[in-house]
Amino acid sequence: MTTAPDMKKVLVVEDDEPTLTALRTALLGAGLAVIEAENGIGGLTMALTERPDLILLDILMPLMDGWDMLKQLREKDDWGKCVPVVILTNLSADEDEQIRHIAELGPSFFLVKADWKLEGIVDKVLELLNGEKVPCP
Amino acid sequence: MPDTTDALEKEEMFRVIFDNALDGVILADIGTKRLLVGNKTMCAMLGYRRDEISGLSVTNIHPEHDVPYVLDQFEKQAKGEILLAKDIPVLRKDGSVFFADVNSSVVTTGGKRCLLGIFRDITDRRGAEIEREQYFRFFQISTDIMVIADPQGCFKKVNPACLQVLGYSEEELLTKPFIDFVHPDDRQMTRDEMARQIRTGASHDFENRYVCKDGTLLWLSWRATHDEGEKVTYATARDITERKREERALRESAEELKKFKMAVEAASDQIILTDSEGTIIYVNKGAESFTGYSREEVIGKKASLWGGQMPKGFYEEMWKAIREDKKPFSAELVNRRKDGVPYDAEIHISPVLDDAGAVRYFIGVERDITKAKEVDTAKSEFISLASHQMRTPLTAVNWYSEMLLNGDAGELNAKQKEYFQAIYTAGQQMNEIIKTFLHILRLEAGSGAMNAIPVDLVGMVQSTVEESKLTIDKKHLHVSEQIQDALPLPKIDPELAHVILQNLISNAVKYTPENGGVTVSLEKVVQGSTVAGKTAEADSVLVSVHDTGIGIAEADRDKISTKFFRAENAKTWDPNGNGLGLYMTDRMIRTARGALWFSSRVGEGTTFYALLPIGGG
Numbered sequence: 001m002t003t004a005p006d007m008k009k010v011l012v013v014e015d016d017e018p019t020l021t022a023l024r025t026a027l028l029g030a031g032l033a034v035i036e037a038e039n040g041i042g043g044l045t046m047a048l049t050e051r052p053d054l055i056l057l058d059i060l061m062p063l064m065d066g067w068d069m070l071k072q073l074r075e076k077d078d079w080g081k082c083v084p085v086v087i088l089t090n091l092s093a094d095e096d097e098q099i100r101h102i103a104e105l106g107p108s109f110f111l112v113k114a115d116w117k118l119e120g121i122v123d124k125v126l127e128l129l130n131g132e133k134v135p136c137p
Numbered sequence: 138m139p140d141t142t143d144a145l146e147k148e149e150m151f152r153v154i155f156d157n158a159l160d161g162v163i164l165a166d167i168g169t170k171r172l173l174v175g176n177k178t179m180c181a182m183l184g185y186r187r188d189e190i191s192g193l194s195v196t197n198i199h200p201e202h203d204v205p206y207v208l209d210q211f212e213k214q215a216k217g218e219i220l221l222a223k224d225i226p227v228l229r230k231d232g233s234v235f236f237a238d239v240n241s242s243v244v245t246t247g248g249k250r251c252l253l254g255i256f257r258d259i260t261d262r263r264g265a266e267i268e269r270e271q272y273f274r275f276f277q278i279s280t281d282i283m284v285i286a287d288p289q290g291c292f293k294k295v296n297p298a299c300l301q302v303l304g305y306s307e308e309e310l311l312t313k314p315f316i317d318f319v320h321p322d323d324r325q326m327t328r329d330e331m332a333r334q335i336r337t338g339a340s341h342d343f344e345n346r347y348v349c350k351d352g353t354l355l356w357l358s359w360r361a362t363h364d365e366g367e368k369v370t371y372a373t374a375r376d377i378t379e380r381k382r383e384e385r386a387l388r389e390s391a392e393e394l395k396k397f398k399m400a401v402e403a404a405s406d407q408i409i410l411t412d413s414e415g416t417i418i419y420v421n422k423g424a425e426s427f428t429g430y431s432r433e434e435v436i437g438k439k440a441s442l443w444g445g446q447m448p449k450g451f452y453e454e455m456w457k458a459i460r461e462d463k464k465p466f467s468a469e470l471v472n473r474r475k476d477g478v479p480y481d482a483e484i485h486i487s488p489v490l491d492d493a494g495a496v497r498y499f500i501g502v503e504r505d506i507t508k509a510k511e512v513d514t515a516k517s518e519f520i521s522l523a524s525h526q527m528r529t530p531l532t533a534v535n536w537y538s539e540m541l542l543n544g545d546a547g548e549l550n551a552k553q554k555e556y557f558q559a560i561y562t563a564g565q566q567m568n569e570i571i572k573t574f575l576h577i578l579r580l581e582a583g584s585g586a587m588n589a590i591p592v593d594l595v596g597m598v599q600s601t602v603e604e605s606k607l608t609i610d611k612k613h614l615h616v617s618e619q620i621q622d623a624l625p626l627p628k629i630d631p632e633l634a635h636v637i638l639q640n641l642i643s644n645a646v647k648y649t650p651e652n653g654g655v656t657v658s659l660e661k662v663v664q665g666s667t668v669a670g671k672t673a674e675a676d677s678v679l680v681s682v683h684d685t686g687i688g689i690a691e692a693d694r695d696k697i698s699t700k701f702f703r704a705e706n707a708k709t710w711d712p713n714g715n716g717l718g719l720y721m722t723d724r725m726i727r728t729a730r731g732a733l734w735f736s737s738r739v740g741e742g743t744t745f746y747a748l749l750p751i752g753g754g
Contacts, residue, residue, distance in 0.1 A: 016533075
């Protein structure tokens with residue numbers, strides 16, 4: 001996929017095919033470049049090689065889940081520490097485990113897919129990409 | 138002179154008889170009442186010499202106060218009206234008295250009418266009679282039953298106590314075999330006892346039950362002895378019904394206590410009894426196996442031996458509750474076994490007060506909930522997994538209808554638009570239902586993070602009202618907010634706070650007809666003050682949501698917060714509700730140690746009040 005140099009690049013890490021397709025469609029529609037992975041292992045490799053501007057990350061995935069991937073990414077290097085990540089999941093943010101991970105790994109947002117319209121998610125992504133650089137977590 | 142010789146011999150013979158008679162004989166002048174002569178026996182009876190007697194009067198040989206009676210008898214005998222004067226007291230020279238029966242006859246000697254009295258000392262006989270009389274008295278007044286029975290098994294004599302205790306007449310008791318009055322179950326035993334009595338002749342004690350005239354049963358404790366010579370059995374009995382009852386009660390309560398003790402001992406929970414200072418007096422087996430400390434190691438010590446793992450404030454709160462407020466205290470905490478391994482426990486401590494209301498003991502029950510905690514964890518893991526599994530396909534439904542409605546797959550015609558809108562709306566509803574279920578599961582499992590942090594209710598009210606904006610606009614509702622200045626931020630899980638506000642506000646919006654009004658107010662309430670009929674137990678924020686809606690009927694008041702309940706008017710108004718909203722709201726508010734209540738009039742409106750403690754739950 002060729003991308004214009006000024007196009008922002010978003011990595012979507014998502015194992016559910018219909019979800020991935022919908023996200024891809026919406027992000028492309030918003031003029032963003034999209035790269036994809038189906039689990040944490042693929043996502044980590046893709047992130048480190050492609051260095052996207054933002055990562056949309058699912059949590060429950062086979063082989064390596066989203067939190068593991070993010071943990072390794074955050075520990076990898078400065079870029080990994082700072083890249084904005086939006087957790088996009090159907091787990092609830094009010095569970096102990098999620099709260100612990102959120103506090104530790106500092107994603108920009110924790111969005112429950114079923115609670116959000118595609119439109120809303122794209123808005124959040126654009127807001128992050130175009131907004132002020134936030135300090136690294 | 139044979140005649141003279143004869144006369145002399147006769148006189149001598151009379152004297153011999155007179156002097157050797159076993160009875161006392163005395164001759165008294167009827168006219169002067171003087172004693173003329175007494176025989177040897179009479180002299181011995183009275184203690185006078187023979188020559189002394191002839192100087193005495195009848196009145197000298199009887200006690201002074203009996204003299205009138207004696208003289209009366211004397212006169213009667215002199216007139217021949219009576220021959221025998223019985224029980225006459227006689228005064229000896231030494232002042233002592235004896236009793237005599239006096240036989241008399243009038244004789245004339247030397248031209249004088251005299252009374253010849255023959256005195257028989259009846260002291261012995263009289264003593265026996267008195268004794269018999271005394272024994273009879275005992276027989277009469279005894280409160281114990283006394284009976285004499287014949288070998289045929291009938292009472293021959295019963296005392297008044299027997300009649301009184303058993304309630305039968307003497308005739309009833311004497312005419313039937315006594316065994317008939319004995320409780321059927323005790324008859325054989327009673328017969329055996331009687332037979333043994335007769336065989337051995339010794340006294341025997343036994344107990345049996347008698348049936349009273351009024352049908353009540355009495356326990357009698359008997360002592361019986363058989364007199365082989367007279368062929369009768371003497372028996373006494375005492376009513377021991379009360380004692381038996383007490384013994385039984387005592388036995389039962391001892392039995393009961395034993396059971397309690399066994400139950401306490403065998404309980405798998407640990408049970409601890411301490412004095413008012415918390416010094417351990419007793420621990421059950423459960424406590425030993427629980428904590429790893431033996432009974433000997435903990436008695437006399439404090440429970441902090443295996444506790445003390447919690448923050449200081451926890452124990453302060455606990456002591457305040459049980460010692461100052463004298464209220465039971467329940468909590469979950471972590472303790473540590475003797476071997477150092479920590480365990481999760483649920484404790485309930487109750488103060489035991491004396492009559493004056495002072496704490497005497499504390500009873501602590503502690504349960505190891507380590508296992509339950511594990512189950513809880515597994516349950517919440519399942520819940521989160523299920524939530525993920527259900528929400529994933531739902532997300533696809535929602536997002537793809539959203540894309541279709543946006544025209545991402547081409548322009549839709551009106552019908553298509555309408556149908557996809559229906560799918561989309563249904564998907565949203567489905568998501569709300571899943572969320573509700575998840576909240577309830579979490580609340581009921583009592584698990585999940587209650588992440589209590591200071592929450593800006595003002596902002597949350599505004600955003601929550603915004604969520605209902607579509608309906609508000611469509612129904613032209615007038616929604617206003619009344620916010621008190623400098624409102625403190627209550628500590629509550631933000632998710633809980635949001636669901637609470639969402640339910641209260643969306644209900645108000647849902648059940649208010651077009652052009653109606655909804656007012657959301659937030660104000661601070663200080664501890665102890667009363668608002669809308671409720672007293673705040675702590676400094677709190679009061680959320681009131683007032684509407685001009687359909688109202689809640691008085692009959693539904695108590696049911697409104699029960700699971701799946703929907704009021705009739707609410708069902709008519711909106712058939713789609715699930716009856717979980719207020720149930721969940723109520724549960725959540727209680728989790729936050731707050732209170733939810735309302736006032737309402739059907740057709741006029743409702744105000745819901747939610748009190749949220751500032752200090753959190």
